[in-house]
Amino acid sequence: MRRPALLLVLPLLFAAGCAPTRADPAGGPSDPTHRAEEFDQRATQVAEAWRPGPDWRTGYVPLExxxxxxxxxxxxxxxxxxxxxxxxxxxxxxxxxxxxxxxxxxxxxxxxxxxxxxxxxxxxxxxxxxPCPGRPKRPGLPTPGGPSVEPGPDGWATSTTQTAxxxxxxxxxxxxxxxxxxxxxxxxxxxxxxxxxxxxxxxxxxxxxxxxVAPVPEPTAPARPLPDGLVAAQDLAAVDGARLTVRLGVGACDTGITPLVWEGPDVVVVGGSVTRATGACIDLLKLEPATVTLRAPLGARPVLDVSTGAPLSIAPR
Known part of the structure; x- marks a missing residue:
């Protein structure tokens, strides 16, 4: 499936110049309480559908x-x-x-x-x-055309030396x-x-x-699409006991980015909620780091994405 262009940004940095967000009445689709309820309903469906094979508990399934x-x-x-x-x-x-x-x-x-x-x-x-045009072929050599001085123990020195x-x-x-x-x-x-x-x-x-190496099991996503105002978790940035840092996939003009977590005894489901902007906005997916704290250390529980039901892996560096 083809995704929109991707941009990694730091937490809580938003694109400027977007149209004002729409104001919905309390309890409407963009109301935070309503979105949290929709998240919990979908997270429950994701958790109930999680049925990994025997390799998940007896084999080697790396999540990095x-x-x-x-x-x-x-x-x-x-x-x-x-x-x-x-x-x-x-x-x-x-x-x-x-x-x-x-x-x-x-x-x-x-x-x-x-x-x-x-x-x-x-x-x-x-x-x-x-090949790197205009770059030296060995470290410590001068950039072509740059001034040089007598060689020392580490080779030629120059005020414009670059790493090859x-x-x-x-x-x-x-x-x-x-x-x-x-x-x-x-x-x-x-x-x-x-x-x-x-x-x-x-x-x-x-x-x-x-x-x-046993493969990560295929997820079973709920039949209905992810409700508007909820966003998927793309991967895990870090796990530290009961603290999880996830990267949420949000739009360029989304605001009010809030991580959401559903915690069960055998599985954890994560995602987020956003406030969508009205008017024209660039079609760009941003990865927004966000941290949640569980009631207990994660341990061996899988962390599932609320959108696809897929287990999340640690993001590559």
Missing amino acids: GPTVFTGDPRFTADTEAAFRAGWYREQVGISPMRVMGEIRFPDGRLTLPLVSAAEAYRQLHQGDPL CLPLTVTGVTFDTVPVRTSRGEAQVPAWLFTIKELATPVVRLAVAPTA
Whole structure:
């Protein structure tokens, strides 16, 4: 399904210049109390329709992507571009040996086949950098046409030196476990940690073989469309005990953005309410972070989107 253009914005920043919002009488479709009641009704339907298969409780269903960070990598514009494009080069040997590994869940353990460090690296490495016109071919070299001085221990210096379009440099590989949100709560999952010269923390590639990863179950959405004034949750930005930060998909001129949550003993449903604007407005989907606090820590309960009924995953960095 094709979606409108997407824009990520910070919380509570709205597009300027939209038409005034319409004023509805109390209890009308745009009344906050009415929208909250509609949300609770739909969330109840979503929760009742949630019927995952046995893999959800007994297998390995990750709710994060296979590449993660355990800290802030301190990206620059160039290193982030290299990371997202999959540009790497290795300066160490990377073992092709395959092994078995154990995932530790809050409710038990599971032994699964793992990929080798070499295979994990192949999954990360997506090619070489594209040419960058007007940029140096090696770091530390002057931009063409720029003034230069005598070379020092780190190469040529110049007042207009830029970072070249270069891959990330792998200087070490270690094997460890990292915390990953799964269908069975936060688990300790085997992973290959690639030390990167240009980043503050390693790039972590989860080591579980793709054949051992169970898919996220298909959701069952309510038959009726999402009521006007309610919006879907796109993904989870963070989980911290009983605090959830979700990203809501809202319109460019929506105001009064309010997160909504329905909490049951086995499932949590999230979404939001907005006040729509009248008049012309750009067709743009914004991702609006919003935080909700549950009555109890999330634990292993799935977080479902009120629109589609789909379980939400942790958003990639």
